[in-house]
Amino acid sequence: MPELPEVETVRRGLEPRLLGARLERVEVREPRLREPVDRGSLERLVGSSVEAVRRRAKYLIIETSAGESLVIHLGMSGRLVWSKQSSELQPHDHISLWWSSRHPAAHQELRYNDPRRFGLVLVIPRSGMETHRLFSRLGPDPFSAAFTAEHLHSVTRRSRRPVKNMLMDARVVTGIGNIYASEALWLSRIHPATACRRIAAPRWRRLHDACRDVLGAALRQGGATLNDFRDVEGSRGYFAVRLQVYDRAGEGCHRCKATIRRVVQAGRSTYYCPRCQR
């Protein structure tokens, strides 16, 4: 499921149905996620209503009238789905949240499904958000004013670290995952192994713009796929987006026809064009 465009798409799908809704009931069938799910803290939210549905990095934040927020991270394989009334439990449906609102009289069940269980569901006080361990060290969101080419330049000035690894470091910038890191580097024609200290201002500007372009385009696509996501049950996600390099090893570069390569950096696959990325 997750990189920033997908998480934001989920947020936009949740918002209209959750705003003003009241949490009626919680069921945790499998608490063993990245951290154990604390049933008690979820129970405390029952009876409160939703005041905002936000996103920070890849975390979804559901702010409630209880002064506490429900924080959800989808990890690698997490999904949130509105399930039809009393529809059969699927494998890995770990948590159910039942909500009520005035308009549809019937209760709505939101299920958290996560085969690999790398996700996270927890409750934190709303006032302590920015100082919480999950959020305190995060860099800017790619669409925030704080995310600038100068920021990228200054933060990484002395580093020999490969630029691709830097792009995926949430302390530098949040929300850019393995797919869009490769895509943004392809778009800005920068070789993924380039040491950050060797990158000068003009290329940082190109990379900065490429991050926004790539994420923005995916976001527009995500919104489009969500429409049929509601009725149909299939998760399309990334495959609706036209990716230029990711998972295209051995195929031709869409710009120069050279053969796309796959390498491993910090344990993750990187795809790039050896001819037009320098």
Next chain:
DNA sequence: CGTAGACCCTGCGCGC
């Protein structure tokens, strides 16, 4: 300090 690698976990596609 910064960085690479292991690790958490399940499922899938591939070659044999």
Next chain:
DNA sequence: TGCGCGCAGGGTCTAC
């Protein structure tokens, strides 16, 4: 067909 292997969109901890 069954089995083992490598790989998968994330994040954190450890050892250098």
